[in-house]
Amino acid sequence: MEQALKRLQEEIRACRACVERGYPATPPPVVGLGTRARILLVGQAPGGMESDSRLPFSGPAGKRLFTWLERAGFDPERIREEIYFSALTRCYPGKNARGSGDRRPSREERALCTPFLAREFALIDPKLILLVGQMAIEHFLGKMPLTQAVGAEFEEEDRFYIPLPHPSGASTWLNSPENRDRLEHAIRLIRWHRTHLIPSKR
Template sequence: MHINQLKIQLQRHQKQLEECTLCPQMFGPPIHGLAVESKVILIGQAPGFKEIEVLRPFAWTAGKKLFSWFEDIGMNENQFRKSIYMSAICRCYPGKKIVSTKTEHAKKKKAHGDRVPDKNEIKQCSQWLHSEIELLKPELLILVGKLAINQFMPVKKLDEVIGQVHHININNHQCDAIPLPHPSGASTWPLTEPGKTLLKQAMALINKHPSWKNLK
């Protein structure tokens, strides 16, 4: 596909995405990155409430950590946003997780972290991601966090999949996938061993992947 034609198709796709209201429990608007004609797609989990406010993926604390990892391999946030297509498993904010607690105020409900999107929401939103894969025909997917990784390969423990390149097939499209942990402060996995070393290995693999080298 001609490059300008591809850009127009991506922009049209994003306009349609912005109007999606399929999931009644999700908070919109749907969030997406720039319409970048890239052979590398980053796939996150779902935006947080700050991303919904500023209309940009990875716009808050988790984003700062994520972009610091890429800065370590020579690409700053600005370059990243202009060079890599930023996608996600769900494009709307799932809202807070409600947890019942047994305190002296038994059965009191307490907001605790963000809700994990349910199977139906993941399935409904996957149409957007699959269209992006069909349009861009990526050579590399960077999967951020267990929920994103799980959509492409079974994962019980992050140790089993991070630090490796996985060859995957999505609707007859072959490409590589390099998983990363979620950069939110809630996870200590990247800060302790073996996570620390495996994260370094994963970033080194991204840095030497041919599609990443072609971005620069």
């Protein structure tokens, strides 16, 4: 599995399908590191900092996400080994028209890129999948409000899906105390699954 995943990563890094079709995504594609991970995390798309560092969730949103994961029991030094970081699209989409945040990758860009995610999913065969943000949640679980998704777990074919809000500072969703409670519940769920379903590598 590990070698096949590394080959797939090389294929993703070489992809320029969006650019060739005139979509405004900016390579290089960003891929995860944890080729032995059994937990999959799926975000929306890399940000500008991730595009520069070529490391998923290496910007301010990633810092916030990592504090959640640490509270869910992950060793900060090993998070990128224990979790495989993936996304719906792998190239920086650029700023949105208002300049207030990053552009959401279009349906067409997602259609081009998500087959990579499907292949990663098949190789990793994860039992726990963390879905970060509305777009990733919708891709796997269908349309639903964040208030319904975050704090709940969804089981399908012996796999558990746990939604999280997007950790971007631009999101105001966590300003509400009720939503912060939902996030706390999600963190407890992740902690439980990590302990009970995923064999410890420590």
